[in-house]
Amino acid sequence: MIVAASKPFQEIKQMLSEFRKICVLGCGSCVTICHTGGEKQVAELAAQLRLSAKLEGRQIEVKEDSTLRQCEWEFIDNIREVIEDCDAVLSIACGVGVQYMAEKFPKIRIFPGVNTTFMGGPTEQGIFWERCAGCGNCILATTGGLCPVSRCAKSLMNGPCGGSQNGRCEVSQETPCVWNQIYDQLDTQQLLKTMETIVPPKDWTTGAENHPRKMVLEHLVVKKQIN
Amino acid sequence: MNTTGTKSDKKTDEEAPCIVACPIRQDARDYIQLIARRRFQEAYQLVRSRNPLPSACGRICTHPCETKCRRNSTETPIAIAWLKRFLGDNFSEEISKIPIEKYPERIAIIGAGPAGLAAANDLALLGYSCTIFESNSTPGGMLRMGVPTYRLPRMAIDNDVEFIKKLGVEIKYNTTFGTDITFDSLKKEGFSAIFIGVGLLESRTLNIEGVQLDGVIRGVPFLHEVNTTGRAHIGKNVLVIGGGAVAMDCARTALRLKPDKVSVASLESRKEMPTTDFEIEEAVHEGVILHNSVGPKRILGKDGRATGLETLKVKYVFDEQKRFNPAFYDGSESVIDADTIILAIGQASDLSFLKGQERIQVTRSGTLVVNPTTFSTALHGVYAGGDIVLGRGTMTEGMAQGKKAALAIHNALRNTTLKDEKWNNKTAVSDIAPSRIALIKKEQKQEMPTMSSEKRLDNFDEVELGFSINAAVKEAQRCMNCGAGAFVDDNLCVGCLTCVRICPFEVPEIKKGDTTAYINGDCQSCGLCVVECPARAISFKTPLEDQGKDTLQAALQDTFIQGVKPLIINFYCQYGAYNEDKIDTINNLLFFHVRRVGVLGLGKVDPSLYLKAFELGAHGVLVTACKDDTCHFCKEQEWIERRTKFTAQLLSGLGMDARRFKTHFISSQNGKEILDIAFNMIEELRNI
Amino acid sequence: MIENRSDIKSGSNLEKLLRSGKFAVTAELGPPRGADRSAIEKKAKILKGYGDAFNITDCQTAVVRMSSIASGRIVLDAGVEPIIQMTCRDRNRIAIQSDLLGAAALGLKNLLCLTGDHQKFGDHPMAKGVFDIDSVQLIQMVKTLRDEKRFQSGQELKASEPKFFIGAAENPFADPFKFRAVRLAKKIAAGADFIQTQIIYNIKKFHEWMNMVADMGLHEKVFILAGVAPLKSAGMAKHMKHNVPGMDVPDEVMSRMTAASAAKKGKEEGIKICLEVIEQVREIRGVAGVHVMAVEWEEAVPEIIQQARLFPRPTV
Incomplete structure (x- = not known):
């Protein structure tokens, strides 16, 4: 899933300082699961905004709403009335959702309430780790199912580097060295030979360096415009 | 039971075992939860709305609710009946307006028993004029x-009956059905329906030698x-024959x-x-000598007076089909001396009121035959219930x-199909999973204060003295709120697993094949998941919990509060605050x-609520957990530490003085400690 | 001596010495954090004659310094042979190849290929790290340029190829330990001609690694220069042990440095330990030279080389 981190409230406050009628808009998918963009956070942020305005002696109206996925035209169209009644929207969806909102409602100021950080998942309650870099050219088949592109600080293809010690990465002691993990995994699978082969420079054509990327599923394309 | 509904419907179809076990479906869990929150008046009203005799019921009910109470798994059941008595004794409801008699039909009730x-x-509450005829x-x-x-105590009966009379019910005493009034006379008087609740007035007797002797008396008349x-x-020497409650x-x-x-x-x-252990224990405790497994052979006498009972040893009381069919050992005779022998071996019906009335059917044991759902007899407009139908039943x-x-009378008279949802068959929440028992805190049952045994035997005063408010609240707080805890709305749950991971009792689960979490009846209502759920998909089933x-x-x-400065809101845990006197102080x-x-x-308070307190005008928020x-x-x-820390950070981010939001962890939510904390905070806020 | 070891690739002094079987000495020369060439010249003057070639670091620990290639040319002008360094942190494959063509044109012949320290450790931690390729791929790319006259993309070079004596680093003390010799083999297969190891304090473990290397016959395919460095104080030893990734400082070294530091004789003891290490690694089969890393303490190098009886340096 897409993991996003809450923006510091001071930054949010600053962005919204000139607006009187604000909607805090949650997204019911990835960011709900990572506890930064769900209905709970909507309520929390709205409460903060209201209290903050009260303390500064400003009058504001803060609405609270949420939709299943802000990255779908239809789902954000469902809340059109609420949105168009506001001066500004604080979208706490990932960057995708924020942009969908901005495109759908060009007259309304849409602000991001979270920092979209990575694709990953919770490894334990409250702890999320990056797991995929969206490189568009998956090599997991040769690395024991563990991704060095997203999980090695230097995205090494021929790791581990000399900074791998006690299973940890030199860049951060709390980060496991993924190449050490790959080594152990391949050892378990009796595939250590794989690591003797030099992996050639990766083809990044499909990666983030070539954005914006696009995917077309010819068999599903319909003529009808959905936006 | 509704089996075609959605998954959510099925989940809410479970009911607390105490409620399912109760013949009148008294809302035991809910009035207890109200007592736990010190909302006594509402608790009383809830009891009364289901139970016309709360004071009496709180004393002599055989409380099957307690037998089924899930606290049996952890230590001892909640004292459900005693809590009801607490309400009946200490609270009442002013009938502000007598229910309007909406309907013209008058109903005759025979017998002022339960x-x-x-x-x-x-x-009366449905809108009918009722007259009770009592012999x-x-x-x-x-x-x-x-x-x-x-x-x-008779006051307990009188109070309950007084309330019923206030509803407009008339009671005519010294009026015996069959002699003073009859089916025909009632019909002539214009009663549209008759409910027969005459009970079992005849005491059973033994068919053995010597029962006619002087000194042999019957239990109930005694x-x-x-x-x-x-x-x-x-x-001087009394012997009671019988083993039940009456004995x-x-x-x-x-x-x-x-x-x-x-x-x-x-x-x-x-x-x-066939009676509760408690009653047997009390009897023995007071000095009664028990002779078990002995059957009466004959009553011995001299000069026309009873002198004792010759008994036989019992082989078995119930046969292989579990029918009452006692058998005795031959030649096992022995004698219990007694000059007074009280027969307490059960009651039988007196059906003389049926004279000339052939339509109403009677069973072999002398009870009336009724339709099991409407309680109507074969005679049109005549209904019956209570012991005259049950044989030997409980209150x-x-x-x-x-x-x-x-x-049923209302539906028949109005030609409607009004239903009482409480009679729906609901599944009782199943027993606590054994693995979970250790996770649940044991909470000792409150003792019922009783009159000392030396004092008791001098009088007929009530032995059990009733709970104090303090004891009642503490006892009620043991309740696990079965079947009314947290509930996941399938439509909102995103399957994030937060509840599954954080529940201290390991209750929520996402079952194989499901995409949403499910919280079963083992939920202890701590509310951690309700607050932490990012999708706000979890709420309490019980409307009593406002968090x-x-x-x-x-x-x-x-x-x-207008103009009060500083105004402090103190969020505190009611579990730690049971001492009545101190709370008042x-x-x-x-x-x-x-x-x-x-x-x-x-744990069920959302941090947003602390902000809300400020938003609504508080100058300070004090959390005492x-x-x-x-x-x-x-x-x-x-959890409370984390949330209050988070809130404190937020507030300081808004430029709020740190002294305005304080959290303290203290052993009791009352007493000097909390007073000092609050006074200090008031002083501090004055200086800001 | 097998064929590819005698086949001259770059014609550098270092290469020739090693191929002739002489015990080589390299040392480090850090470029300045400014545009002043005299700082380099000063260091070159100190070091001249006390080593066969000198590593010019490429923004070591991700701190901005004068470029390795530019500094290398200045060093060369000062009459000293440089080993330029190239990392993958700051340049993609286009920039790397471009700079290497330039370096070769400037007459630079020794090249150490590294992935590079992560930008997080440097003076611009907010910078975007490139890491288009890794060190193994870099080695392979340089070898392809040199031996196949092709760019990494496979296209042919239009003019003469850059002829580098290709170096690589290896850390015998990193994990997984068993993989370390295998990784060395990968670098050799990619095209490494010489190896400079991580700083050695734990001789026992280095020996163990060299045994694995020798068992695989790798010491015959590549010249291994054992990394050594004089400690200045107990504080530096502590820093090396705990804060420098991939560094193995045994307790014995720690206690010697602690005692010496207490007696204000830290530098002397540090040099003494360094000499002991040099003495011991020389005895290990397959060690073709030493690489002295006296970071910002270039003055120590002449003393060490002299005391280790590695002075004067031979010529070929």
């Missing part, structure tokens, strides 16, 4: 005739006499008349005796029949500056 009173109560000069039926005053006059003619009552009543000795001869073994079973008949929201709103809507001392928002466990060692839910401190 069944008749229940039927009259419910019919005795006082109401209560078997409650008054058979139950000794030391178990059921009790009735003592209950009414405080006296009865007995000898125990006879024995304990006899003791209070100061004979030399009171014994009981029971067919059944100690374990088989609540009798009331249940009265209530069901009342509804502090309504309480906060109410506290800040008080016009009196605190409220009085701090009333001007501090408003208290009590919640059953602060219990330490882990006293936490009802065992480990909420960690």
Whole structure:
């Protein structure tokens, strides 16, 4: 899933300082699961905004709403009335959702309430780790199912580097060295030979360096415009 | 049961075992939860809305609810009946307006026992004019005739009956059905329906040699006499024959008349005796001698007076088909000396009122045959319930029949199909998973204060003295809120697993094949998941749990607080605050500056609520939570710490002085410690 | 001596010495954090004659310094042979190849290929790290340029190829330990001609690694220069042990440095330990030279080389 981190409230406050009628808009998918963009956070942020305005002696109206996925035209169209009644929207969806909102409602100021950080998942309650870099050219088949592109600080293809010690990465002691993990995994699978082969420079054509990327599923394309 | 509904429907179809077990479906869990929140008046109203005789019921009910209580798994059941008695004794409801008699039909009720009173109560509330015809000069039926005053003070009956009369029910005493009034006379008087709840007035007797001797008396008339006059003619050596509740009552009543000795001869073994352990224990405790597994062969006598009972040893009481069919060992005769022998072997019906009436059918054991759902007899417009239908039933079973008949009478007269949802068959929440028992904190049952045994036997005063407010609240707080805890809305749940991971009792799960979480009846209602759910998909089933929201709103809507500065909202844990006297002290001392928002466990308070308090005008927020060692839910401190820390950071980010938001973990939510904290905070806020 | 070891690739002094079987000495020369060439010249003057070639670091620990290639040319002008360094942190494959063509045109012949320290450790931690390729791929790319006259993309070079004596680093003390010799083999297969190891304090473990290397016959395919460095104080030893990734400082070294530091003789003891290490690694089969890393303490190098009886340096 897409993991996003809450923006510091001071930054949010600053962005919204000139607006009187604000909607805090949650997204019911990835960011709900990572506890930064769900209905709970909507309520929390709205409460903060209201209290903050009260303390500064400003009058504001803060609405609270949420939709299943802000990255779908239809789902954000469902809340059109609420949105168009506001001066500004604080979208706490990932960057995708924020942009969908901005495109759908060009007259309304849409602000991001979270920092979209990575694709990953919770490894334990409250702890999320990056797991995929969206490189568009998956090599997991040769690395024991563990991704060095997203999980090695230097995205090494021929790791581990000399900074791998006690299973940890030199860049951060709390980060496991993924190449050490790959080594152990391949050892378990009796595939250590794989690591003797030099992996050639990766083809990044499909990666983030070539954005914006696009995917077309010819068999599903319909003529009808959905936006 | 609704089996075609959605998954969510099925989940809510579970009911607390205490409620399912109750013949009248008393909302035991909910009134207990109200007591736990110190909302006594509402608790009383809830009890009364289902139960026309709460004071009496809280004393003599056989409380099947407690038998089924899931606290049996952790230590001992909640004292459900005693809590009801607490409400009945200490609270009442002013009937502000007598229910309007909406309908012209008048209903005749025969017998002012539990069944008749229940039927009259419910019919009056439905809008009918009811008249009860009672052969005795006082109401209560078997409650008054058979139950000794030391178990059921007559005030308890009178209070309950007075309430029913206020609903507009008329009671005509000294009016015997079959002689003073008849089916025909009632019809002539214009009654549209008749409910027969005459009970079992005849005491059974034994078909053995010597029963006609002087000194052989019958149980219920004996009790009735003592209950009414405080006296009865007995000898020095009393023997009660029988093993049930009436036998125990006879024995304990006899003791209070100061004979030399009171014994009981029971067919059944100690374990088989058809009454509660508690009553047997009390009887023995007071000095009654028990002879178990002995059957009466004949009553011995001299000069026309009874001198003793010859008994046989019992081989078995129930045969292989579990039918009552006692067998004895030949030649096992022995004698129990007695100059007074009380027969307490059950009651039988007196059906003389049926004279000339052939349509109403009668069973072989002398009870009336009724339709099991409507309680109508074969005679049009005539209904029956209580012991005359049940044979030997309990008070609540009798009331249940009265209530069901009342509804059936209404439906018949109005040609409607009004239903009482409470009678729906709901599945009881199943037993606590064994692995979970250790995770649930053991909470000791409150002792019932009783009169010392030296004092008891001099009088017929009530032995059990009733709970104090403190004890009642503490006892109620043991309740696990079965079947009314957290609930996941399938439509909102995103399957994030937060609840699954954080529940201290490991209740939520996402079952194989499911995409949403499911919280079963083992939920302890701590509310951690309700607050942490990012999708706000979890809520409490019970409407009684507001998580502090309504309480906060109410506290800040008080016009009196306008201009109070500083005004502090104190969120506190009600589990740690049970001491009545101290709570009053605190409220009085701090009333001007501090408003208290009590919640059953602060783990269910959303941090947003702390912000809300400021938003609504508080100058300071004080959170006082219990330490882990006293936490009802065992480990909420960690969560409360995190949330308050988070809130404090937020507030400081908004530029708020750190002194305005304080969190303290203290052992008790009352007493000097909390006073000091609050006073210090008031002083600090004054200086800002 | 097998064929590819005698086949001259770059014609550098270092290469020739090693191929002739002489015990080589390299040392480090850090470029300045400014545009002043005299700082380099000063260091070159100190070091001249005390080593066969000198590593010019490429923004070591991700701190901005004068470029390795530019500095290398200045060093060369000062009459000293440089080993330029190239990391993958700051340049993609286009920039790397471009700079290497330039370096070769400037007459630079020794090249150490590294992935590079992560930008997080440097003076611009907010910078975007490139890491288009890794060190193994870099080695392979340089070898392809040199031996196949092709760019990494496969296209042919239009003019003469850059002829580098290709170096690589290896850390015998990193994990997984068993993989370390295998990784060395990968670098050799990619095209490494010489190896400079991580600083050695734990001789026992280095020996163990060299045994694995020798068992695989790798010491015959590549010249291994054992990394050594004089410690200045107990504080530096502590820093090396705990804060420098992939560094193995045994307790014995720690206690010697602690005692010496207490007696204000830290530098002397540090040099003494360094000399002991040099003495011991020389005895290990397959060690073709030493690489002295006296970071910002270039003055120590002449003393060490002299005391280790590695002075004067031979010529070929």
